[in-house]
Amino acid sequence: MGKVAFLFSGQGAQHPGMGKGLYDREPAVRELMDALDHEMPGLLELCFDGSKEDLQKTENTQPCVFALDLACARALVARGIKPDAVAGFSLGEVAALTFAGALSLSEGFALVRHRGELMAQASEQNPGGMRAVVKLDASTIEELAERAGDCWPVNYNSAQQTSVAGLPEGLERLDVLVREAGGRSLPVKVSGAFHSPLMLPATEGLRAWLSEHPLAPTQTTVIANVTAEPYPVEIAEMNELLASQASHPVRWQQTVEMLVSQGFDSFIECGPGKTLTGLVSRTAPDVWAQPAETPEQLDKVLEHLEGSQA
Template sequence: MGWIAVVFAGQGAQHTGMGKELYDASPAARSVFKMAERIRPGTLRQCFDGTKRELSETVNTQPCVFAVDLACAAALREAGVKANGAAGFSLGEIAGLAFTGILSEEDAFRLVCRRAELMEQCSRNRPGSMAAVLGLENEKAEDVCKKAGVWPVNYNCPGQLVAAGGTDAISVLPGFSAEAGGKAVRLAVSGAFHSPLMSDASEGLAKELAQYTLRTSEIPLYSNVTARPYGTGEAELIARQAKSPVLWQKTIENMISDGFDLFIEAGPGTTLCGLIHRISTKVAAFGVENPDSLEEAVRMISEGKHA
């Protein structure tokens, strides 16, 4: 058996009722939610009863998904699952900071709340959008982005690259993608995340991080910016992440090369599991969001059936 990694879901995975079953069943998960509610009143209601529209607002999405991500990971630990490393997709990386001990849970939650505010403000000041370019190798997809005047920002898996840019530029991306033999699908997001249009958010995060104490991680946390584990300069990497591409495919490839063969997605949905399965068919990936999936994960690990 190889190593176990916990990977944290990002923005877009949110849904009404997320985390409620674990809140009811797991004291460890409940503790995380109560922490979030204490710092940001209303988080519980939004997770459990918020409308799709309410949860799609960045200022709500990020704190709520963070709470569910970290609650799922806490339930895993409570059940005796010991991870050897972690990674998170975009905002999921902030949950990873708490999970690996780089930040306290409280500071990581305060950080994600501020991150959400800064990125939403950027979206208003410098409007933009995002689209997934599908069916093309990265080099061709990058060429398509260049022609459209947008930035490649999320390297998700083979044949899937997400671009970000101004609204007008994103609108011409489907035409250029089709000419190259692929297609582009507009994403339901409120801004051009992980692009230079988020530079002000990155600067704001750098200032915010100066207030916190960052510790050495207990287990490796792989950075979206470098696709390698955090070492030194954590604050700079965390701030840069908001305006830098998410190197998800390379991150997973590096983790596999480093010995990880089981990936447990903590948080709402199984989007990351799907990406991991497309990156490699030689590893296992499954999600934990509720008591049933938690029980199944523990059973598979104890029986070694993921190997």
């Protein structure tokens, strides 16, 4: 049998009712989400009954997605499934680090709430947005973003999809250039220019928080968004890598390629939606990838892994 990776969802994957089925069926999920609802009263109501608009606010999105990311992982572990490595997309990296023991559950939740507030504040200081650009390769998109100005490639999702963040006027110029080049540019449902230089105030705030609450060594390999390599062992380097992630690109395609090159052939998405599952399939069509947000999806994961071990 090959190796198993847990992939933790990021912002943009949220949706009303997320996690309700798993919460109702899985005791491990209830225990974790109830504990986090105690720390942030109203969390469960937001996840299960919140409107799209409520869930799109960064300060709400981040704790809700974090909670469900870890709840899905907790359900898998309770059924005897343990990963050989973990990675998380953007916000999901905090969940991955928490799962791997670099942060306690309470610390990870506090960090993710603080991160959401810092990114919301940075978005108010430097209002911007994001686009997902498809049908063009990354190098072309980098060139177009440079020509447009005031926008930067920030999420290298797959060979044919790169997200760009920036100021509204920069993104409008980019839309025109992308169309002329034969690509498509689609708005991303987030409230800021995440992972761009416009988020440097958030990186500064995270740096300050991590200086008071440093990460601990990980018990499981965690792949970093910024480098697409395992987190280092030096605590100061770990802290800086996580802080800088808010204002640096997410190298997701490279992360998947690196894991596949290391013998990973089963990828389980922990958290809402199936965005990461789709990105894995586009980058590495020969590997198995499956979300685990609903009871039915969790059962499929269990069936596959039990079958591959038989």
